Amino acid sequence: MLRQALAGGSFMENQQSFKKLFPDLHAKLKAKLVQAGEGGLTVAFEDLEIHYRCKCEHRFCSSFWATSRAIEDPRDEDGYRSVWIKFDENEAIFDVIINEIIYIEFETNIESVGEVLAKMDLPQKPYFVG
Numbered sequence: 001m002l003r004q005a006l007a008g009g010s011f012m013e014n015q016q017s018f019k020k021l022f023p024d025l026h027a028k029l030k031a032k033l034v035q036a037g038e039g040g041l042t043v044a045f046e047d048l049e050i051h052y053r054c055k056c057e058h059r060f061c062s063s064f065w066a067t068s069r070a071i072e073d074p075r076d077e078d079g080y081r082s083v084w085i086k087f088d089e090n091e092a093i094f095d096v097i098i099n100e101i102i103y104i105e106f107e108t109n110i111e112s113v114g115e116v117l118a119k120m121d122l123p124q125k126p127y128f129v130g
């Protein structure tokens with residue numbers, strides 16, 4: 001706790017840390033990013049915070065916004081690309097602007113992740129459709 005305070009992270013921010021909430025999944029995806037030649041994203045991925053849940057009807061939706069920036073559709077931003085990472089029987093789709101991770105979606109919702117996200121007191125923000 002003291003170390004966190006010294007590092008400047010508030011308790012709330014800490015609660016939203018993807019790595020702290022889902023350490024195994026984080027480690028797996030981080031290794032896959034490196035394998036996929038996307039090592040440049042690991043710095044952002046290390047400190048990734050969950051800012052908004054996806055606003056869809058699915059009970060266990062595991063997609064989330066990793067930025068509080070007012071971006072409605074990342075595809076409209078300069079430097080946008082999507083990074084597809086296969087893991088287990090699933091695939092994670094990272095929406096990236098240069099080396100900033102904006103949104104993460106899972107091709108198949110991960111129930112354990114969706115359950116945690118649903119219990120968090122997070123605002124919801126729709127994912128761009130199209």
Ligand SMILES: [Zn+2]
Binds near residue numbers: 062
């Ligand atoms: Zn959703």
